[in-house]
Amino acid sequence: MHGSNEPQVQTQPQTRKETEVWNACQTLWEEGVTIEQMTGLVIADRLQQLGYRRGSNTDIHRFKKTWVVAKQVGQLPEEPIKTANQLSSPIAIAVAKVETELSKQLKEKQTQIEQNAQEQIEHYQQLAQRATQGLEANQALLNDLQEQNRQLSVSNERFLEQLQTEREERASAVSKLEKLESYAHAYRKDNELHIQELLFAHQQTVDSLHDRMKTQSEQYSQRLAEANANYETQNKAHKTEIARTNNLLDELRHARIANEKHLMEAVNDKQQLAGEKQVMVDENSQLKEAKFSLESENQRLQSLLDEKEQQVKRLQAQLDGKGAEHAELCDLLVQQQVKLASCEEKMQGLQEKFMVWQAESGSAESEV
Numbered sequence: 001m002h003g004s005n006e007p008q009v010q011t012q013p014q015t016r017k018e019t020e021v022w023n024a025c026q027t028l029w030e031e032g033v034t035i036e037q038m039t040g041l042v043i044a045d046r047l048q049q050l051g052y053r054r055g056s057n058t059d060i061h062r063f064k065k066t067w068v069v070a071k072q073v074g075q076l077p078e079e080p081i082k083t084a085n086q087l088s089s090p091i092a093i094a095v096a097k098v099e100t101e102l103s104k105q106l107k108e109k110q111t112q113i114e115q116n117a118q119e120q121i122e123h124y125q126q127l128a129q130r131a132t133q134g135l136e137a138n139q140a141l142l143n144d145l146q147e148q149n150r151q152l153s154v155s156n157e158r159f160l161e162q163l164q165t166e167r168e169e170r171a172s173a174v175s176k177l178e179k180l181e182s183y184a185h186a187y188r189k190d191n192e193l194h195i196q197e198l199l200f201a202h203q204q205t206v207d208s209l210h211d212r213m214k215t216q217s218e219q220y221s222q223r224l225a226e227a228n229a230n231y232e233t234q235n236k237a238h239k240t241e242i243a244r245t246n247n248l249l250d251e252l253r254h255a256r257i258a259n260e261k262h263l264m265e266a267v268n269d270k271q272q273l274a275g276e277k278q279v280m281v282d283e284n285s286q287l288k289e290a291k292f293s294l295e296s297e298n299q300r301l302q303s304l305l306d307e308k309e310q311q312v313k314r315l316q317a318q319l320d321g322k323g324a325e326h327a328e329l330c331d332l333l334v335q336q337q338v339k340l341a342s343c344e345e346k347m348q349g350l351q352e353k354f355m356v357w358q359a360e361s362g363s364a365e366s367e368v
Contacts, residue, residue, distance in 0.1 A: 011070050013063075020052040021063035022070075029071075036289065038064065040122050057122060061115045110286075113266050117290060120262060121297055124255050128304055131248045135311055138241050142318060145234045149322060152227045156329065159220050163336065166213055170343065173205055177350065181357070199354070206347060217340060224333055231322075238319060242312060249308055256301050263294050 013019040024046040028038055040061060044054045180198050 010066055013066075017055055017059055018063045018066065020047060020050070021055075021060055022067045024050060024052070025064055025067045026071075035068065036286070040118050041125070057119055061118065065111060065115075109269070113269060114286075114290060117262065117266065117294060120255075120259055121294070124252070124259065124297065124301055127248065127252055127255060128301065131245065131252065131304075131308055134241065134245045134248060135308060138238070138245065138315055141234070141238055141241060142315060145231075145238070145322060148227070148230060148234070149325060152329065155223060156332065159216070159336075162216060166209065166216070167343075170209060173202075173209060174350070177202060181354075199358075206351075210344070210347065213340060213343075217337070220336075221333070224329070227329075235319065235323075238315075242315065245308070245312055249305060249312075252301060252305050252308075256298055256305070259294065259298060259301075263291060263298075266294075267291060 013022050021043065024043050025038060027050070028042065028046055033042070040057045043060050043064060044057075047054055047060075180202060183198075
C-alpha cells in the first residue's frame with residue numbers, strides 16, 4: 001500500500017541535454033572522480049571534451065542530481081527494514097513516515113545549499129578571470145604607450161642633431177661674413193659691384209638658413225603637438241581602464257562579503273540539521289568540508305584581490321613617470337625656442353652692423 005505511493009525513480013535520461021550530462025558524469029565517475037569533486041566547472045569541461053555544448057549551470061546541477069539518484073551513487077545507506085511488530089503499531093508507522101519525510105526534506109535542503117554554494121564559487125572564478133583579462137589589456141596599453149614614448153625620444157634626438165647641424169652651418173656663415181667684411185674693407189673702392197653681389201648672396205644664404213630653421217621648428221612643434229594629443233588620448237584610455245578594473249575589484253569585494261554571509265547561513269543550517277536528526281551526521285561532515293573549501297576559496301580571492309590592487313598601484317606609478325617625461329620634453333622645446341630667438345637676435349644685430357657699415361661707406365665715398 002505504502003509502496004504504491006512512493007515516487008518512481010528515474011532510470012533513463014528524458015532529454016538530449018540530460019543524456020549529455022549523464023554521459024559526462026558517468027565518464028568522470030569511471031575515472032575515480034567523487035561526487036564532491038564533480039563541480040559544475042568539472043562537468044562543463046568534460047562536456048566540451050566530449051564534443052557537447054556547455055549549457056547553463058542550472059541544467060548541469062539539475063541533471064547531475066537526477067544521475068546521482070538514478071545510479072544511487074553517493075547515497076546514504078537505507079534504514080533497516082522495520083519488523084512486523086514495529087510496522088503493526090500505528091505510532092511506529094507514523095514515526096517512520098515522519099522520519100522518512102524529514103530525511104527527504106533535509107537531503108533536498110542540503111543539496112540546494114551545495115548547489116548554490118557551487119554556483120557562487122563559479123561566479124567568483126569568472127569575476128577573477130575577467131579581472132585578469134582587464135589587467136592584461138592594461139599591460140598591453142602601457143607597452144604601446146612606452147613604444148610611442150621611445151619613438152618620440154628618437155624623433156627628439158634627430159631634431160637635436162639637425163639643430164646642431166644648422167648651428168654649424170650658421171657658424172660657417174658667420175665666419176664667411178667676417179671674411180667678406182675684411183675683403184670689403186680692402187677692395188670696396190675697386191670692387192664695389194662685386195661687394196654688392198657678395199652681400200646679396202650672403203643675405204640670400206642667411207634668409208635661406210632662417211627659413212629652414214623656422215620650417216624645422218614648426219615641424220617639430222607640430223610633431224610635439226601630435227605626440228601630446230596621442231599622449232592625452234592614451235592617458236584617458238588608461239585611466240578609464242584603471243577605473244573599470246577598480247570597479248571589478250569592488251565587485252570582487254562585494255562577492256566575497258556575500259560569500260561569507262552565505263557561508264554563515266550554511267553553518268547555521270548545518271547546526272539546525274544536526275539538532276533535528278542524528279542520522280545526518282555524515283551529511284554534516286560533508287557540510288564541514290564544503291565550508292573548508294569555501295574558506296580556502298575566500299582566502300584565494302582575497303590574495304588575488306590584494307595582488308590586483310598592487311598591480312593597479314604599479315600601473316598608476318608608471319603613468320605618473322610618463323607624465324614627468326612629457327614635462328621634460330616640453331621644457332626642452334621651450335629651451336630650443338629660446339636659443340632660436342637668441343640666434344635670430346644675433347643675426348639681426350649683424351644685419352644692423354652691415355647696414356651701418358654700408359651707410360658709412362656711402363658717406364665716405366660722397367666726401368671723396
